Amino acid sequence: MKLPPLNALRAFESAARHNGFIAAADELFVTRGAVSRHVKLLEEHLGLKLFHRNHKGVELTTAGHDLLPVLTESFQAMAEKCGHISASAFELRIICPPALSIRWLFPLLERFRELHPEVRIKLTTDFYGAKGFDTSEYDLGISVEHMPGRSPNIVVLPLFSSYLSPACAPNLLKGQQSLSSPQDLKNFTLLHENPRREDWKTWAREFNVEGFDPSQGEAFPNLDMATKAAVMGAGIVMADMALCREELQLGTLILPLEHMKCEEPHGRYALIGSRDKWDDPNVTKFKDWISEVSAEGAPAA
Amino acid sequence: MKLPPLNALRAFESAARHNGFIAAADELFVTRGAVSRHVKLLEEHLGLKLFHRNHKGVELTTAGHDLLPVLTESFQAMAEKCGHISASAFELRIICPPALSIRWLFPLLERFRELHPEVRIKLTTDFYGAKGFDTSEYDLGISVEHMPGRSPNIVVLPLFSSYLSPACAPNLLKGQQSLSSPQDLKNFTLLHENPRREDWKTWAREFNVEGFDPSQGEAFPNLDMATKAAVMGAGIVMADMALCREELQLGTLILPLEHMKCEEPHGRYALIGSRDKWDDPNVTKFKDWISEVSAEGAPAA
DNA sequence: CTTTTGGATCAGTTTTTCTAATCCAATGTA
DNA sequence: TACATTGGATTAGAAAAACTGATCCAAAAG
Incomplete structure (x- = not known):
């Protein structure tokens, strides 16, 4: 079956729903005549009357009653879906792990919002979860990324390196x-970011340090809290130098072994996203902006 | 949400389904340019790209993938429903009880088909069933109808009277x-149409006949069979004179008490239908035709 | 008896849509 | 390397569709 003229279907649907052509005309922002004409056209197309025309308004025929619900549902479904999709066009879903989010991204975001007020950023502050970056849930992710060979439809844009070095109050x-x-470390409590990184271990490996147990100490759910604990004098944290610049500047944290700092060995901080959306306008805006911001002020040089 | 231009939605749906604008253009009987334009318009309306344009054809974006199914389903549902409705516009569903159907209507119907070949008659030969004439299943019904006061949205068009009188071989x-x-009837087997009518009883009441048992004898599921049994000499049937004209003419049935004939006491043969559809074109064609046919040759005058 | 309500209709105009021709870029083919 | 082919983009002009606004009409309400 060939579909009847769609605009006629819409006009009929509206007229039927409102039980009148005038109300339909108002809804569709046209004149009564236009609606009348559309309905007539549809009736001719189908070969039967959809309305009984009484002196007072119109009333659906059996056929009209039969036709209405499927139209209403269909238009409704399409309108809703288009609405969602359209809304998503102004939305940018970003996921960023806790320390990076609270210590770096979050404060910067205000500037992005000023620059592109039409983009509605939905920031999720969390780790990626077991399966890695979920392209269906998020448009972009920011975190330390091991560069070579990810899934083929994931794109990685390096932002800046950071450095690890022990820090304490x-x-x-x-x-x-x-x-x-480094051997003196055995006399102190080590503070760990638990869930993901084994920074103490990698740092020790990097500098071939022995004589202390890099797994000893206390664990926190993320590096922000471990860092805060260090500020409070709870022990020594393997600090990500890009993420505690404020503490270092204020002097609430110091780097007792400053000469022993290693570049983030897992990779570098990077923006990642699916290839699909990599050139979407909002993604591009964010890419451009974050590249600039990173270049300008990020690394702990 | 305001619905995007419907024709653009359709063009996109087709293009997405075929994975290409050319195939869509063929399906919609337009040029490639038209499809291209429609898709572009829709993309502008939604504010995002629905296709990735590669050198070789197109590929859906995430948003496109998201949008496609609801469109396909909706258009499919609408097309199907419109198809059904449109088909029903050329259909006339008539129900007629067995004896009347086989002895009167059925042979005449060929003439109607010649006159209006576009109307597809679906004749059901059966009694109405417990709830009476079902306006949702049938457009028209033909049978003996008690005229006054039916359900308000049922219309009755009287066709002709018939007469009851005992008949036998x-x-x-x-x-x-x-x-x-009439008293001699006690010596014969009476033949009954069982399910609906109590014709022997009403006839006896009509003429104040006593001295025989009007419920005695054999029963059949309809008057056609009872009449045929009478022709075979099985007994005496309370014949509907309009429905056994052939037998009376041939002499295979006679009316031994011809002076005692009563008009169908339940009413007259009539066409009935719902008020809704009473002026539908097909119904009108049938009304006009059957009125004429009835007037011209029906009654057993 | 007049007004109001709600739809039908029509001529003329505006808007949309389509076509047809031309471009363009990539890719396979000779 | 040249060259046809594929598949989409773009454009101006033409065709078609849709809309308006005025006018009609019939029933019902005041």
Whole structure:
């Protein structure tokens, strides 16, 4: 079956729903005549009357009653879906792990919003989860990314490197224990970001340090909290230098072994997204903006 | 949400389904340019791309993938429903009880088909069923109708009267038993149409006949069979004179009490239908035709 | 008896849509 | 390397569709 003229279907649907051509005309922003004409056209197309025309308004025929619901449902479904899709065109769903989010991205985001007020950013502050970056849930992700060979439809844009080095509150070193060589670490509590990274271990491996247990100490759900704990003097955190610049500047954290800093060994901070959406306008805006922001002020040089 | 231009939606749906604008253009009987334009328009309306344009054809974006199914389903549903409705416009569903159908309507119907070949008659030969004439299943019904006061949205068009009188095969009266007064009926087997009518009883009441048992005898599922049984000499049927004109003419049935004939006491043969459809073109064609046919040759005058 | 309500209709105009021709880029083919 | 082929984009002009606004009409309400 060939579909009747769609606009005629719509006019009929509206007229039937409102039980009158005038109401339909109002809804569709046209004149009564236009609606009348559309309905007539549809009736001719189908070969039967859809309305009984009484002196007072119209009333659906059996056929009209039969036809109405499927039209209403269909138009409704299409309108709803188009609405969602259209709304999603102004939406940018970003996922960023906690420390990076709260210590870096979040404060910057306001500037992006000023620059592109039409883009509605939905930021999720969390780790990716077991299956890695979920392209159906998020348009972009920001985190430390191991560059080579991801899934083929994932694109990675490197942003900046960061460096790992042990950090602690200055008071911690005012006691009996000194911390001038890595071996001294055995006398301190180590503070860990638990769920993902094994930064102490990698740092130790990187510098071939032995004589302390890099898994000893206390664990936190993310690096932000571990860092805060360090500020409070709870121990020594393997700090991500890009993420605690404020503490370092204020002097609430110091780097007792500053000469021993290694580049994030898992990779670099990067923006990732699906190839599909990589050239979407909003994604592009964000890409451009974040590249600039990263270049301008990020690395702990 | 305001619906995007419907024709653009259709063009996109077709293009997406075929994975190409050319195939869609063929399906919609337009040029490639038209499809291209429609899709572009829709994309502008939604504010995002629905296709990735590669050198070789097109490929749906995430948004496109998201949008396609609801469109396909909706258009499919609408097309199907319109198809059904449109087909029903050329259909006339008539129900007629067995004896009337086989003895009167059926042979005449060929003439109607010649006159209006575009109307597809679907004749159901059966009694109405417990709830009476079902306006949702049938457009028209033909049967004996008690005129006054039916359900308000049922219309009745009287066609012709018929008459009841006992009938039997001539041989039946060649035996010992004669049949010259109603009281003689007690010596014969009565033949009944079982399911609906109590014609013997009403006839007896009509003429105040006593001295025989009007419920005695054999029953058949309809009057056609009872009449045929009478022709075979099985007994005496309360014949509907309009429905056994052939037998009476041929002499295979006779009316031993011809002076005692009563008009169908339940009413007259009539066409009935729902008020809704009473002026539908096909219904009108049938009304006009059957009125004429009835007037011209029906009554057993 | 007049007004109001709700739809039908028509001529003329506006808007949309389509076509047909031409481009363009990539890819396979000779 | 040349060259046809494929599949989409683009454009101006032409054709078709849709809309308006005025006018009609019939029934019902005031």
